[in-house]
Amino acid sequence: MDKEKILKDLENIVGKDFVSNKAEDLYIYSQDPGASLPRPVDFVVMPSTVGEIQNLVRSANEHKIPLVPLGGGLTLSGLVIPVKGGIVVDMKRMNKIIEINxxxxxxxxxxxVTSGQLLSHLNENFPNLQPPVxxxxxxxxxxxxxxxxxxGYLSQKYGDHGAMINGLEVVLPDGKVCKLGSCAVSKFWFARGPIPDLIGLFISSFGTMGIITKLSIQLFDKPKFREVVFGLLNDPKDIPNILLKITETGLAEDVLLGKQDKPDWMKGYVFVIAYVTGESQEEIDSHIKSFKRVYRKAKARYMKTPDRIRTAYLEKPIFAATAADFRKGGGFEYVGANMPLENIPEAYKRGAEISKKYGIIPTLGSRLIGGTHNIVMFFSYSFNRADPKDMENARNALHETNKLALELGGIPWKAELVGQQLILEKMDPNYKKLYNTIRSTLDPNRIMNPGNWEVNK
Ligand SMILES: Cc1cc2nc3c(=O)[nH]c(=O)nc-3n(C[C@H](O)[C@H](O)[C@H](O)COP(=O)(O)OP(=O)(O)OC[C@H]3O[C@@H](n4cnc5c(N)ncnc54)[C@H](O)[C@@H]3O)c2cc1C
Incomplete structure (x- = not known):
């Protein structure tokens, strides 16, 4: 690899100020806030136009050097740390809100565009609308x-955020720009179809199919009032029943469950938080009454929501980091796994056992996605970032949890490299073949985030 020549090319494409190969700049890009070990990076670039990205892709093909797209770098599972070195493409300068329809x-x-940026833009200019964040x-x-x-908090009602994409503009691995969704046909980015739906190819493929430059996402009406209804279950076995009863009402906006041994009074219980929304306080009060009945019938103890919890959970989005048991050194990572409802009780039981085995305070949670169609389960592990042994301990706990999720019929979400390999081991061979064929056709030089979803056989 001729690094001098690559540096010159990158400087010509994005300008000298927006490329670096200096150790002090690359340091932060060689790691993420999770438990993954750092991996080397050769360059970082910060493009500002679609044309620059096209030229970056062409140059990467010429030099056969990997490109790794990076947004906020917050998945925690190492997805934006290059596996085979190369160029991190930091997208932060491409931050225009083009249209709110x-x-x-x-x-x-x-x-x-960041979630904070879109949220505050809507709050200031379109206060009746809310984004999925x-x-x-x-x-x-x-x-x-x-x-x-x-x-996020709209997912119980409307599904996961991938399902809310109306359209994408993508720079493909050969440098061509492609539009997907209604924008491929119409000037409106209002829907995903009705044409063959190729948008799914770009979701959970971790930057292996191209670099997204624009996207359209759905927005939703913002309710005037929102309240949390809090309950405690003694036995995780009762989770499916209460979730079915809650969703039957059609009244819940978001539904969260959790089990954590801190604060002490929560130890041993599964807490249930259902959100009700309405246009008036009377409507909210009537929904809360309905939920008290639901909780009673489902063997949950209704409780007036403790003030601290109410304040924290009424923030939308929630400041989720408060739920983690941060140790000295402040690291945490979780296995998120999409799971079928029937095995959620077992996931709570065995998840807590894994935490205890690794000496980490159990912090488990879940969120409904589209009613009870899909539950995202969070198995969270904290660690001391300054202690390599403690980080290794967390990695081992995460690995065992990925195996547990698969054993219980779930699928690890945003899985780190070893988790991806566990999923691939279980995957239908023809699914793998299809994915690999598409990837090799689009990207014969394998420049797009190689190492992720690497199908070996
Ligand atoms: C405290 C905390 C709470 C969290 N809570 C939630 C939660 O409630 N819900 C939730 O869904 N997640 C949650 N997460 C996980 C994660 O932070 C979020 O999903 C976050 O939105 C990921 O966005 P990002 O910009 O950091 O993505 P990144 O980590 O930068 O990228 C994610 C993936 O997308 C690829 N990618 C990024 N941009 C592009 C592009 N332009 N083109 C092609 N590929 C691209 C990357 O290569 C990578 O594979 C949480 C994380 C933390 C730390």
Whole structure:
């Protein structure tokens, strides 16, 4: 690899100020906030136009050097740390909110727009609309989130965030720009079809299919009032019953479950938080009454929501980091796994056992996606970032949890490299073949985030 020549080419494409190969700049790009070990990076670039990205892709093909697209870099599972070195393409400068369509209710944005940016733009200019955002820090990009099947407080009602993509503009691995969704045919980015739906190829493929430059995501009406209804279950076995009863009402906006041994009074219980929304306080009060009945019938103890919890959980998005048991050194990573409802009780029981085995305070949670169609389960592990042994301990716990999720019929979400390999081992061979054929056809030089979803046989 002629690094001098590559540096010159990159400087010509994005300008000297927006490329670096200096150790002090690359350091931060060689790691993420999760438990993965650092991996080497050769260059970082910060493009600002679609044309620059096309030229980057052409140059990477010429030099056969990997490209790794990066949004906020907050998945925690090492997805934006290059596996085979190469160029990290930091998308933060492509941060224009191009259009908010109030009638068809979508936002057309560049892919470096962060969730905090879109949220505050809507709050200031379109206070009746809300975007689908995760409970991640506000520097997470909308693109990075929807591209990993992310989820948030609108997901119980409307599904995961990947399902809310109306359209994409992508620079393919050969440098061509391609539009997907209604924007491929119409000037409106209002829908995904009705044409063959290729958008799915770009979701959870972790940057292996191309670089997304623009996207349209659905927006939703913002309710005037919102309240949390809090309950405690003694036995995780009762989870399916209460979730079916809650969703039957059709009244819940978001539904969260959790089990954590801190604070002490929560130890041993599974907490249930259902959100009710309405246009008036009377409507909210009536929904709360209905939920008290539901909780009683489902063997849950209704409780007035403790103030601290109410304040934290009424923030939308929630400041999720409060749920983690941060140790000295402040690291945490979780296995998120999409799971079928029938095995959620077992997931709570065995998840807590794994935490105890590794000496980590159990912090388990879940969120409904589209009613009870799909539950995202979070098995969270904290560690001391300054202690390599403690980080290794967390990695081992994560690995065992990925295996557990698969054993229980679930699928690890935004899986790190070893998790991806566990999924591939179980995957239908013809699914793997199809994915590999598409990938090799689009990207014969394997420049797009190689090492991820690597199908070996
Ligand atoms: C405290 C905390 C709470 C969280 N809570 C949630 C939650 O409630 N819900 C949730 O869904 N997630 C949550 N997460 C996980 C994660 O932070 C979010 O999903 C986040 O939105 C990911 O966005 P990002 O910009 O950081 O993506 P990145 O990590 O930068 O990227 C994610 C993936 O997308 C690819 N990618 C990024 N941009 C592009 C592009 N332009 N073109 C092609 N590929 C691209 C990357 O290569 C990578 O594979 C949480 C994380 C933390 C730390």
């Amino acid at each position: 109030e009638l068809s209710k979508y936002a057309l944005i560049e892919s470096g 995760p409970d991640a820090p506000p520097s997470a990009t909308i693109a990075g989130n929807v591209l990993i099947h992310g989820s």
